Amino acid sequence: MSPIRIPQLSERMPGVFPPVVQAVTEPDGLLAWGGGLGPEWLIPAYRQGIFPWFNPGEPVLWWSPRIRYGFRPGSVYLGRSRRRQLRSKAWTIRADTVFGDVIRACADTPRAGQSGTWIGEDMIAAYSRLHTMGVAHSIEVFDGEALIGGLYGLALGRIFFAESMFSHASQASAAALFALSDTLLDWQWSWIDAQMENPHLALLGGQPLDRTDYLELLARDASETGSTGAWTAHFPEREITDYLAKTRLA
Numbered sequence: 001m002s003p004i005r006i007p008q009l010s011e012r013m014p015g016v017f018p019p020v021v022q023a024v025t026e027p028d029g030l031l032a033w034g035g036g037l038g039p040e041w042l043i044p045a046y047r048q049g050i051f052p053w054f055n056p057g058e059p060v061l062w063w064s065p066r067i068r069y070g071f072r073p074g075s076v077y078l079g080r081s082r083r084r085q086l087r088s089k090a091w092t093i094r095a096d097t098v099f100g101d102v103i104r105a106c107a108d109t110p111r112a113g114q115s116g117t118w119i120g121e122d123m124i125a126a127y128s129r130l131h132t133m134g135v136a137h138s139i140e141v142f143d144g145e146a147l148i149g150g151l152y153g154l155a156l157g158r159i160f161f162a163e164s165m166f167s168h169a170s171q172a173s174a175a176a177l178f179a180l181s182d183t184l185l186d187w188q189w190s191w192i193d194a195q196m197e198n199p200h201l202a203l204l205g206g207q208p209l210d211r212t213d214y215l216e217l218l219a220r221d222a223s224e225t226g227s228t229g230a231w232t233a234h235f236p237e238r239e240i241t242d243y244l245a246k247t248r249l250a
Contacts, residue, residue: 004024004026004030006024006030006031006032006033007022007032007033008032008033008034009032009033009034009035009062010034010035011034011035011036014035014036014038014040014041014044015040015041015043015044015045016044017031017032017044017045017048017050017062018031018032020048020049020050020064020211020215021211023063023064023065023066025066028065028066029063029064029065029066030061030062030063031050031062031063031064032061032062033059033060033061033062034059034060035060035062036060037052037060037122037123037125037126038126038129039129039130039133039135042126042130042154043130043135043154043156045062046154046156046161046222047156047218047222047223048064048218049064049068049211049214049215049218050062050063050064051063051064051161051195052123053118054118055118055120056118056120056121056122057120064211065195065196065211066210066211067197067208067209067210067211068193068194068195068196068208068209068210068211068214069193069194069195069196069197069201069206069207069208069209070162070191070192070193070194070195070206070207070209071177071181071191071192071194071204071205071206071207072190072191072192072207073181073182073183073184073185073187073189073190073191073192074181074182074184074185075181075205075207076174076177076178076181076182076204076205077203077204077205078174078178078204078244079203082171082174083244085170085171086171086174086175086240086241086244087241087244089143089171089175089240089241090143090239090241091141091142091143091148091172091175091239091240092141092142092237092238092239092240093139093140093141093142093175093176093179093237093238093239093240093243094139094140094142094232094235094237095137095138095139095140095230095231095232095234095235096131096137096138096230096231096232096235097138097140097232098138098140098147099128099131099136099137099138099152100128101140101147102138102139102140102147102150102151102152102166103119103124103127103128103138103152103164104124105147105150105166105168106119106150106151106152106163106164106165106166107119107120107123107124107164109166109167109168119164127152127154127163130154131152133228134228134229134230135154135155135156135228136152136153136154136155137152137153137154137155137160137230137231138150138151138152139151139152139176139177139179139180139235140176141172141173141175141176141240143169147168148167148168148169148172149165149166149167149168149169149171149172149173149175149176150165150166150172150173150176151163151164151165151166151173151176151177151180152164152165153193155231156222156224157221157222157223157224158187158188158189158190158191158221158222158224159189159190159191159192159193159217159218159221159222160180160184160189160191160192160193161193162177162180162192162193162194162195165177173200174204175240175243177192177204178240178243179238179240179243180192182243182246182247183235189221190217190220190221191209191217191221194206
């Protein structure tokens with residue numbers, strides 16, 4: 001069997017990628033390597049259904065899997081036991097007040113079945129730059145003044161591209177995702193992208209979307225200019241119990 005040949009991107013042509021249908025099936029979705037992590041690469045990549053994922057010390061690898069995974073805003077599911085646990089918490093949820101702490105926590109928090117992290121210093125610098133531009137955002141869960149959970153990602157048009165989440169207390173990342181989902185439903189956004197399925201996201205009600213449908217969604221909703229800038233004023237500090245009170249179990 002001939003080795004798989006993955007195209008190298010030209011640093012002189014930022015944001016230019018091969019068609020995503022050229023991504024290989026093993027490993028699923030690997031499309032290209034090389035290029036850079038500046039906004040001139042990242043923003044066009046996400047709008048084309050592509051994201052970077054590589055280990056520190058490796059070249060940048062770009063992916064577009066056949067099946068995407070994510071949530072329609074308002075569809076994040078918290079079962080009775082999660083809701084009961086969260087109702088007992090005096091946690092507050094904010095946006096964009098400690099982005100740097102959130103991305104660092106996502107990089108440093110140990111995860112079951114994983115050793116090390118794919119969020120290296122170059123990734124932290126790249127997404128921090130996007131945050132400064134008002135494109136990347138963090139959702140933050142606090143117990144008092146202690147940051148105990150959160151997530152970060154990009155907002156393009158009416159789609160939020162979630163990159164990573166962390167918990168330092170049980171259910172803290174679920175609380176962040178639930179608050180984001182509820183808020184984006186109010187804003188009439190169309191999708192929270194989670195890239196690939198994992199058991200945690202499945203329990204929270206994630207759903208698959210094949211590449212063809214996903215690309216149609218991106219063409220319609222991620223190409224919009226959208227609004228940039230910090231979300232702090234538009235995503236005011238609220239308690240998790242306030243979010244739970246707005247919804248009920250189906």
